[in-house]
Amino acid sequence: MDFQLSPAELAFRDEVRAFLDERLPDHLRAGATATPTVFAEPDLGREWQRILHEQGWLGYHWPVEHGGTGWSPVQRYIFEKECALASAPGLPVLGLKLLAPVLWTFGTPEQKAHYLPRILTAEDYWCQGFSEPGAGSDLASLKTSARREGDRYIVNGSKIWTTHAHFADHLFCLVRTDAAVKPQAGISFLLIDMNQPGITVRPIIGLAGDHEVNEVFLDEVEVPVSDLVGREGDGWTIAKFLLENERGGSCFAPELLAVLSRLRQDAAQEPDGYGDALIQDASFAQDLARLELSAQALEMTELRILAEVAQGRKPGPQTSLIKLVASSLRQDVDALAMRTYGHAGLQLSTRRPLYGNDSDEPIGSKAAQIAAPAYLNSRAWTIFGGSNEVQMNIIAKTVLGL
Template sequence: MDMTPTADDLAFESEVRAFLAEKFTPDLREGAARQAGVFAEGELARTWHRILHEKGWIAPTWPREHGGPGWTPMQRYIYERECGLAGTPSLPAMGIALCGPVIMAFGSEAQKAFFLPKMLSGEHYWCQGFSEPGSGSDLASLRTRAVRDGDHYVVNGSKIWTTHAHEANWIFLLVRTRAEGPKQAGISFLLAPLDLPGITVTPILSMSGEHEVNQVFLDNVRVPAEYLVGEENQGWEIAKYLLTFERGGGSSAGRLNAQLARLKQVAKEQPGEDGAPLWDDPRFRERVMRLETEVMAIDWTERRQIASLAAGAVTNGATASILKLSVSEMLQKLAQLTSEALGSDALADQRHALGLHANEAPIGGAYALTPTARYLNTRAATIFGGSSEIQRGIIAKSLGL
């Protein structure tokens, strides 16, 4: 399996680096450094979205005929690696990365023409309505009902842990359209504008202090039937297709390597209780080196997947689960060691305090802005997108266990 970049790949890498050097300005870097959640918030996300859209790079995985750049798998890998190493804002993925590919694969021509351009421009900001109270990892047990009434579906139920529903104006939903038979066979995939009567969004604050997630209540919401994607009761098939993008549709090695470099720098520069940096402790260095080995393994697994895709293979569900499991656990390990290296300076979230004293440097340096918030936020990484237990089950099944 040849992983050697071509001359075109190297030229593209130079183009990406030049673009980031010009467009990822110091103020955007500062804003990205203050983000502790999974995705960038508010105006930072919208600004970076506009910059990428103007360049034509907002949808790296989309084919050219739908407004994407038409990149090869290797170009996508290079782009995501360089963005990760630079620390660019992680843009909300629910529209471009998840719902967009679903509409391309299962949507009508009218749906493609209406929704895809608005996803690219940012006019439509999407959130994902999958999980429910009591239906998280066991997603097939969902109870939100959609009953056909003429040209509409009447939807009742609720969705929870709905990322950025307070920012979004559209939601894609899994709803139950048939009660009898196997529970997976009675689910449909429905799109809905969030300003429809009967939809209420209530905030949920995470233990990191971030307002990322929400609960969405649907009370007799009349959704036009034209917003059904695919066939009625085809939703489980569509959801499985979508989850391959959520669990393994991109490259995380760049961001993991950037966090690993940050951990090393903190451990070398931050004085401990005895005045010596934690890097002087060989046992701590050994823990860091173990993480470095694991990040290298993730990187090569992603490279193998890129090479397979370039050779015409389809996305492998087991590989996606391996990467989702490995990346989510690595995020937790890196956050934990970074907090340990910062010591007591990691305890306070200084972002809000420094908002009152913008000219003051954070105690413990720039790295001390968000470590505890990041640490707490990564606790959810092994739950959302399918818990680690679910991923291990998928991997075991693929091995015939």
């Protein structure tokens, strides 16, 4: 395939760059580069969301009929890459990129009309209720139950590792509606309003002091039957569809390449301890180059998948391959960042956020202050969205035929 951008795509790239130069505020750039977690804090993500919504670019991967841009897969990739290079904050991915495709694919007309506009305007902030204390990678064993009583479901159970549940006002949730059938067949997909009695959110503090994930407890929580997505028992099919989007709905290489570019720039200024810049150290330069080549190879693979999507093919099991490679590469990049900043990279401020007037003063540079929190936070990359072991099983079965 041809990886050269066409004149029209180059013009689009220039349009995106001009927009970012004009509309992406410095405080959002600074906040994004000082965020060590996977998800941007809501004050950053939602402000950027509003700016993109005003431009008409927020639903850049949505169908036009639901408020999307109609961009091609290559245009979406260009946009994500330029945003990464410009240090734009991450967007609230759980609603925009995970739930929204579920709604326009499986939802009722009423669900689409009600929820999709509210996701775009940031009126609703969503979290994901999949994993449970005894059902992480093995979602089929989930225990959270939903019994139907007339025109409502009554939900009882708990979810864990629920990202941004302490900010969210809505939860999309897998529940067991039938315990008498085989595990996968008894699961359903509900939309739950979190602003009601019976819902308790308890924080889980990460290794770096981040409050990003939570436990969520549901005790006799009421959900209208109209907030069942699909039919009862469709939850497993919908979950597989959603996880395919989670693992392959965005491209990982642009962000990795942007981080590596900043590391290369900083290594030209950081001392190696022997009178030269760190970038002159052969071992460091070799490791940096190896990661850059790996990220470029990942980029080529992602572009190949985009080319297939543009031809109408589904991403399929290749998304597991992307997730597997990107997760390990992310951890390797963060480990190299620790090495880049030396002793200053060992500082661990547990005060959050690490941007703004009330943040702790860094020892050395702001990049050095972020190194250790980012390294610790990225330990979760090989777990969330399906652990590396799960991805390897999927690849073995569906790609290699083992």
